[in-house]
Amino acid sequence: MANKHVVAAVNEIPPGGRKLVEASGRAIVVFNLAGEFFALSNRCPHRGGSLCHGNLTGLVLSNEPGEYNYTRRGEIIRCPWHSWEFDIRTGKSWCDPEKVKARRFGVSVEKGAKLIEGPYVAETFRVSVEDDYVVVET
Amino acid sequence: MAEPGAIDCDVHPTVPDNKALLPYFDEFWRDSIVSRGINSLESISYPTKSPLTSRPEWRGKNGYAALSPAEVTAQVCDRWQAGTAILNCLYGVQLVYSEDMAKAFCSALNDWLVKEWLDLDPRLRGSIVVPMQNVEYAVDEIERCAKDKRFVQVLVLCMQELPLGRRHFWPIYAAAIRHGLPLGIHAGSSYRNPVTALGWPTWYIEDYAAQSQGFQSQVASLITEGVFAKHPELKVVLIESGVTWLPSFLWRFDKFWRGLRTEVPWVDRAPWELVRDHFRLTIQPLDAPDDPHAVERAIEHLRSDDILLYASDYPHWQFDGDAVMPAGISPEQRRKFAIDNPLATYSRLREDAR
Numbered sequence: 001m002a003n004k005h006v007v008a009a010v011n012e013i014p015p016g017g018r019k020l021v022e023a024s025g026r027a028i029v030v031f032n033l034a035g036e037f038f039a040l041s042n043r044c045p046h047r048g049g050s051l052c053h054g055n056l057t058g059l060v061l062s063n064e065p066g067e068y069n070y071t072r073r074g075e076i077i078r079c080p081w082h083s084w085e086f087d088i089r090t091g092k093s094w095c096d097p098e099k100v101k102a103r104r105f106g107v108s109v110e111k112g113a114k115l116i117e118g119p120y121v122a123e124t125f126r127v128s129v130e131d132d133y134v135v136v137e138t
Numbered sequence: 139m140a141e142p143g144a145i146d147c148d149v150h151p152t153v154p155d156n157k158a159l160l161p162y163f164d165e166f167w168r169d170s171i172v173s174r175g176i177n178s179l180e181s182i183s184y185p186t187k188s189p190l191t192s193r194p195e196w197r198g199k200n201g202y203a204a205l206s207p208a209e210v211t212a213q214v215c216d217r218w219q220a221g222t223a224i225l226n227c228l229y230g231v232q233l234v235y236s237e238d239m240a241k242a243f244c245s246a247l248n249d250w251l252v253k254e255w256l257d258l259d260p261r262l263r264g265s266i267v268v269p270m271q272n273v274e275y276a277v278d279e280i281e282r283c284a285k286d287k288r289f290v291q292v293l294v295l296c297m298q299e300l301p302l303g304r305r306h307f308w309p310i311y312a313a314a315i316r317h318g319l320p321l322g323i324h325a326g327s328s329y330r331n332p333v334t335a336l337g338w339p340t341w342y343i344e345d346y347a348a349q350s351q352g353f354q355s356q357v358a359s360l361i362t363e364g365v366f367a368k369h370p371e372l373k374v375v376l377i378e379s380g381v382t383w384l385p386s387f388l389w390r391f392d393k394f395w396r397g398l399r400t401e402v403p404w405v406d407r408a409p410w411e412l413v414r415d416h417f418r419l420t421i422q423p424l425d426a427p428d429d430p431h432a433v434e435r436a437i438e439h440l441r442s443d444d445i446l447l448y449a450s451d452y453p454h455w456q457f458d459g460d461a462v463m464p465a466g467i468s469p470e471q472r473r474k475f476a477i478d479n480p481l482a483t484y485s486r487l488r489e490d491a492r
Contacts, residue, residue, distance in 0.1 A: 062403035065305070065364025069403075083397035095396040095408070 049081030181230035303363030420449035433466025
């Protein structure tokens with residue numbers, strides 16, 4: 001059964017924000033895309049760069065030379081080492097989506113009241129009944 | 139070893155001097171060339187006396203080789219058993235600065251090729267030499283010459299004023315596609331820029347060795363500028379490029395594409411895939427050791443048996459004896475390189491074959 005880790009209070013990671021956390025000894029980066037949370041291994045599958053420290057950008061595609069269709073602003077993270085693009089929603093790289101992907105982790109938002117009942121691991125947290133929390137599964 | 143019926147994709151007819159072309163100019167240009175004393179457009183890319191320019195035993199009067207169809211076909215077709223030879227004329231028309239004069243020279247050269255070569259031997263085919271000094275003129279020359287189906291390709295030099303991918307040149311590629319002509323890029327320079335990015339080198343050996351850098355940059359330019367996104371039918375033949383620089387260059391180009399592709403989002407596939415689909419390379423010279431295993435490995439690194447084209451590069455001195463096909467090429471590959479791949483590349487040769 002997956003371990004569930006309380007890694008942040010919801011208000012710590014506002015929309016467009018990200019937080020590097022540790023769960024079961026793994027470095028994980030949690031993103032907030034307009035209220036939806038996504039968690040990826042922080043280790044770039046290419047050479048291990050820290051994805052949390054990359055540039056957040058959009059997806060640029062083109063139908064023909066000179067045309068730049070820029071969509072999904074804020075949903076692509078580029079590794080700070082070699083600038084490879086990763087889709088935050090899927091973890092897949094743009095250049096080689098089937099072979100090169102950042103590992104995804106389940107993530108949810110839970111009420112503090114529920115967390116206090118367990119079976120959650122709140123390693124570094126004081127959880128209060130009134131607040132909401134980001135929970136990562138490993 | 140010969141492959142009967144081979145298509146030799148790189149053979150060079152020699153223009154001895156401007157006198158040979160005079161009948162093919164109009165009166166204004168004929169008189170101008172004579173009165174200005176423009177005797178020859180010999181380029182330093184292939185100086186007559188350079189050993190590379192011709193094997194010694196093929197040199198005739200004044201050191202020139204390949205002066206007539208009979209001389210060329212005796213070697214290329216009779217001895218080496220090519221059924222077809224594509225003539226790529228390297229006379230230095232690209233060096234001319236005047237756009238108008240360049241146009242006149244290209245037209246004269248192409249007409250000379252028709253009358254003094256193609257008309258004299260049915261095994262010969264030609265490449266249309268175009269005045270890249272002016273895009274409209276280049277398109278006009280393609281339109282004019284392409285009516286003759288014996289022209290099978292558009293020919294430009296590897297190094298010229300601007301990188302070939304620039305959008306400014308695209309009407310030339312559209313014209314080539316309209317007529318089923320690949321774009322042949324041959325080693326050589328119009329000497330508008332130094333032949334190395336470092337500046338002018340001192341020696342001929344540097345100039346010739348630097349050609350592979352020029353080819354690399356042209357591959358990068360054609361891909362990144364989006365020529366194949368816009369013109370997916372375009373085929374490009376790299377002629378006399380040396381071949382074996384390609385895998386290591388693609389290794390680098392693919393690697394950086396992964397991080398930099400957002401600059402050129404129309405490049406939506408890895409560059410090596412675009413090379414596999416759009417580029418072909420002639421097999422002489424093949425820059426590899428004589429060891430057949432090394433040749434075999436070098437060809438494996440190209441990742442496709444579809445991209446090499448048989449070519450002797452006659453009369454250039456790239457190999458000794460009859461070793462047009464380097465040792466290490468399998469019989470199946472030989473047949474592909476000599477016949478299947480050229481037919482797949484040159485649509486006008488396919489029409490002939492039907």
